[in-house]
Amino acid sequence: MIYCLFAIVAVISLYTARHYWFTLNRLFGFQRHPYIDTDTADWPQVTILVAAHNEEKVISHILAALMGVNYPPEKMLVVPVNDRSTDKTREIIDRFCQDHPGRIRPFHRTGGKGGKAAALKDAMELVATEVILIFDADYIPGTGLIKQLVAPFFDPEVGGVMGRVVPLNVGTNLLTRLLDLERSGGYQVDQQARMNLHLVPQHGGTVAGVRLSALREIGGWNDDSLTEDTDLTYRLLLHGWKTVYQNRSECYEEVPETWQVRIKQIMRWAKGHNQALASYGLRLLFGKHRATLRERIDGFLLLGVYIMAPVTLLGWLLALGVFYEGIAPLHGVIALLSITAYSAVGNFAAFFEIAAAARLDYTRQRICLLPFLILGFGVSIFSVSRAFVSQLMAPFTGAQFHWDKTERFRTTP
Amino acid sequence: MSAALATAGLFALAGALFLLSLMPAIVELRLKRDAQALNVIQQYAGDIRHFSFGFRSYASDLLASLERCVASGETATGTLAHGDQYLLLGRADTAQLLPPSASEKTCDFVVVAGTELTVPHGITFVKELYASRQLTGGKNCTYRAILSDDAVRLGRASKVIRWAHAAKSIHAEQDCDLYGRISSEIEIDLQVGCLFQRLHAPRIAFGLPAAQKDSAGALPLVQPTEPISSFIAAGRRLVDGDLEIPAREIVEGSIVTRGGLHIGAGAQILGSVKSNHHLTVDSGAFVAGSLISATTMHIGADCQIGGPVIAEHEIVIESGSRCGTFDRPTTVSAPVIAVEEGVVAFGTIWARHEGHAVAKP
Numbered sequence: 001m002i003y004c005l006f007a008i009v010a011v012i013s014l015y016t017a018r019h020y021w022f023t024l025n026r027l028f029g030f031q032r033h034p035y036i037d038t039d040t041a042d043w044p045q046v047t048i049l050v051a052a053h054n055e056e057k058v059i060s061h062i063l064a065a066l067m068g069v070n071y072p073p074e075k076m077l078v079v080p081v082n083d084r085s086t087d088k089t090r091e092i093i094d095r096f097c098q099d100h101p102g103r104i105r106p107f108h109r110t111g112g113k114g115g116k117a118a119a120l121k122d123a124m125e126l127v128a129t130e131v132i133l134i135f136d137a138d139y140i141p142g143t144g145l146i147k148q149l150v151a152p153f154f155d156p157e158v159g160g161v162m163g164r165v166v167p168l169n170v171g172t173n174l175l176t177r178l179l180d181l182e183r184s185g186g187y188q189v190d191q192q193a194r195m196n197l198h199l200v201p202q203h204g205g206t207v208a209g210v211r212l213s214a215l216r217e218i219g220g221w222n223d224d225s226l227t228e229d230t231d232l233t234y235r236l237l238l239h240g241w242k243t244v245y246q247n248r249s250e251c252y253e254e255v256p257e258t259w260q261v262r263i264k265q266i267m268r269w270a271k272g273h274n275q276a277l278a279s280y281g282l283r284l285l286f287g288k289h290r291a292t293l294r295e296r297i298d299g300f301l302l303l304g305v306y307i308m309a310p311v312t313l314l315g316w317l318l319a320l321g322v323f324y325e326g327i328a329p330l331h332g333v334i335a336l337l338s339i340t341a342y343s344a345v346g347n348f349a350a351f352f353e354i355a356a357a358a359r360l361d362y363t364r365q366r367i368c369l370l371p372f373l374i375l376g377f378g379v380s381i382f383s384v385s386r387a388f389v390s391q392l393m394a395p396f397t398g399a400q401f402h403w404d405k406t407e408r409f410r411t412t413p
Numbered sequence: 414m415s416a417a418l419a420t421a422g423l424f425a426l427a428g429a430l431f432l433l434s435l436m437p438a439i440v441e442l443r444l445k446r447d448a449q450a451l452n453v454i455q456q457y458a459g460d461i462r463h464f465s466f467g468f469r470s471y472a473s474d475l476l477a478s479l480e481r482c483v484a485s486g487e488t489a490t491g492t493l494a495h496g497d498q499y500l501l502l503g504r505a506d507t508a509q510l511l512p513p514s515a516s517e518k519t520c521d522f523v524v525v526a527g528t529e530l531t532v533p534h535g536i537t538f539v540k541e542l543y544a545s546r547q548l549t550g551g552k553n554c555t556y557r558a559i560l561s562d563d564a565v566r567l568g569r570a571s572k573v574i575r576w577a578h579a580a581k582s583i584h585a586e587q588d589c590d591l592y593g594r595i596s597s598e599i600e601i602d603l604q605v606g607c608l609f610q611r612l613h614a615p616r617i618a619f620g621l622p623a624a625q626k627d628s629a630g631a632l633p634l635v636q637p638t639e640p641i642s643s644f645i646a647a648g649r650r651l652v653d654g655d656l657e658i659p660a661r662e663i664v665e666g667s668i669v670t671r672g673g674l675h676i677g678a679g680a681q682i683l684g685s686v687k688s689n690h691h692l693t694v695d696s697g698a699f700v701a702g703s704l705i706s707a708t709t710m711h712i713g714a715d716c717q718i719g720g721p722v723i724a725e726h727e728i729v730i731e732s733g734s735r736c737g738t739f740d741r742p743t744t745v746s747a748p749v750i751a752v753e754e755g756v757v758a759f760g761t762i763w764a765r766h767e768g769h770a771v772a773k774p
Contacts (some may be wrong), residue, residue, distance in 0.1 A: 032725060034705075034707075034723055034725045035764065037746040037763040038723065038744045038746060039461070039613075039722050039741075039743065039744060039761055039763070040613065040743060041743055041760075042719075042741040042742075043719055043745065068458045070458040070460075094415060095446060142454065142457065142458075143456035143458040144457060144459045147458075147459075154685065154702070154703040154705070154720055154723075155685070155703065155705045155723070156649045156667035156668070156669050156684070156686070156687050156702075156705075157649075157687045157705075166451045166453050167448060169448045169450075170449060170450045172448065177448060178441070180450075181705075213648070229465045239702065240651050244680060248453070250453040251453070252450065268740050273427030288684065290651065290653070361451055363440050363447055363451070365447030366441065366447040366448070368438050368440070369438050370434055370438070371434065371438050372435075372438050372442070
């Protein structure tokens with residue numbers, strides 16, 4: 001029991017060190033934004049896929065925004081992927097088609113396998129361009145975003161690109177404010193630090209792009225995956241393609257406004273991530289492929305983030321067990337120093353990261369909400385652990401993976 | 414005091430202390446002082462002329478008055494909506510730029526000139542300057558910002574602090590410091606010794622004598638038959654270490670090296686190129702697509718690059734090389750860029766930290 005606890009502490013310490021490394025890199029290191037200044041070019045043809053399943057509340061916003069971007073109109077085709085919608089999504093898309101002839105070609109999907117990856121896979125029959133951008137329907141791209149997301153594809157090493165997601169409905173309630181802080185830490189610090197350090201920025205599957213020839217090389221969209229973005233990141237990496245993160249390519253999104261929706265969302269992410277860990281983890285670490293050593297290590301740690309929730313819970317249980325068994329894990333001053341050091345540094349690694357992100361975003365007062373993040377942390381750790389357990393039990397219970405659409409809250413149709 | 418009361422008091426005190434630590438969070442949650450979405454400017458497209466458009470809009474109220482001044486050959490002063498004082502020049506009377514009692518050669522007005530304007534040496538313009546006709550600057554002048562509907566000629570060792578935009582050409586004599594955004598609808602021409610950050614024009618020439626300027630860029634060494642963007646889909650060759658492409662070799666498709674890359678003299682790459690270490694392009698080479706280095710890049714003399722030229726640390730471009738073409742403009746981008754006289758680029762050159770126009774050795 002004690003050695004198991006030591007192992008868990010070691011892994012947690014590794015993630016803690018990683019948090020600090022990333023944060024300090026963002027605060028003091030060299031920042032990589034190699035493609036962001038490409039503002040003049042012979043721009044390539046691009047197809048923009050907008051994944052939409054019952055999105056009547058939001059679909060018009062993204063289509064209107066895409067019609068207003070500064071990318072050459074004759075080089076850009078918008079393909080709303082209407083995936084079996086039963087609301088007014090189809091009518092809204094068709095109305096936009098009529099209003100913007102030749103610029104929007106809808107893909108109305110009425111049957112087939114559920115899930116975003118399956119819908120994108122089917123929509124590929126309409127894609128004939130080398131550069132593909134993907135947005136979820138609740139996103140609102142700004143005027144210059146398309147050029148920013150296309151620019152990295154001039155680099156023949158780049159297979160995927162990811163922009164920054166910025167919550168729009170921040171002030172709605174405590175949950176949206178906490179998610180705003182989490183997103184800030186995740187993108188402003190985590191993703192950009194991975195970009196800076198030549199590690200593995202994660203493809204997010206929205207505000208994102210992929211190169212068609214790379215996608216074909218890796219076998220197309222994996223419609224068995226619950227998180228097609230994570231799956232794509234690792235298959236690109238294993239085939240020698242880079243995913244780049246563009247921190248200044250910002251795009252508004254809507255974050256969940258109820259805990260129930262948030263829990264569903266994070267459980268799906270956890271299951272998808274764990275799926276990818278099972279599929280690619282060992283191959284990434286030890287397999288023969290083009291990833292560098294640092295990409296292998298960071299990629300594996302990134303795959304393991306959702307496993308850390310049940311591992312942490314297990315650590316707590318083991319610590320209790322050790323205590324009631326009367327076993328002293330360490331002795332005297334060393335134990336005291338270890339506990340004090342971890343309390344002072346380790347517990348706060350993620351909070352430090354988010355505080356640094358808020359500073360980098362030039363926001364001030366929202367950092368005051370930092371203590372409430374413990375609430376979000378608690379909900380996440382139990383939800384993710386629950387997802388892990390249900391995944392473990394699936395072979396015995398016969399439960400099937402299924403894709404849950406994230407509910408929208410915007411009120412204006 | 415009973416033990417129960419003491420215990421309750423202790424718990425109350427502990428609870429109060431706990432709540433005290435949460436007070437800033439509770440206050441922020443209630444008052445929502447910082448609950449807006451991050452300021453992502455949806456309409457900002459990164460246009461280099463962003464500020465010049467803004468200033469044109471700001472100064473547009475003055476144009477009717479300026480026309481009257483030009484018609485009558487008079488000057489006028491006044492105050493703009495935001496409190497800035499302006500000076501309308503209806504005739505080329507530069508004596509008006511400085512107050513008679515001024516001990517320093519500093520012009521505090523927003524200057525709006527309706528005629529050709531020749532600025533005396535050494536004047537500092539604290540506010541923006543708008544010229545509807547050609548602006549010819551004296552030596553050692555400092556400008557906050559310039560907008561011209563005609564050409565701009567900056568005298569030797571002048572400075573532009575924020576931005577300059579001209580409807581016609583911008584010419585900067587030796588040793589000018591051009592900070593911020595410099596753009597022209599036709600051409601920018603920088604002489605040796607100039608510093609720059611962001612340049613944008615259909616043609617950007619460095620230190621060329623007038624006789625060579627007309628031919629530069631008109632006759633590319635190799636004329637690509639397909640759009641540059643078509644090379645984005647070219648098949649790629651991925652090399653784990655260093656790679657050397659022999660002189661005069663022709664390579665179909667793109668190349669990615671995890672190490673350094675050396676492209677020999679006169680070689681032709683019909684695709685794009687990426688090196689994760691130092692990238693050297695020898696003289697006379699041709700790259701149809703983009704040229705990208707994760708560190709530094711040295712482009713030799715008389716090379717031609719079709720697509721974007723990007724390095725994460727530094728680019729050196731030797732004399733006679735061309736980036737982009739008039740019909741297919743492109744971007745040259747790195748934190749530090751050194752460009753020798755005789756180089757022509759079409760589109761944008763963006764040095765985040767500092768660019769230099771340097772003499773041919």
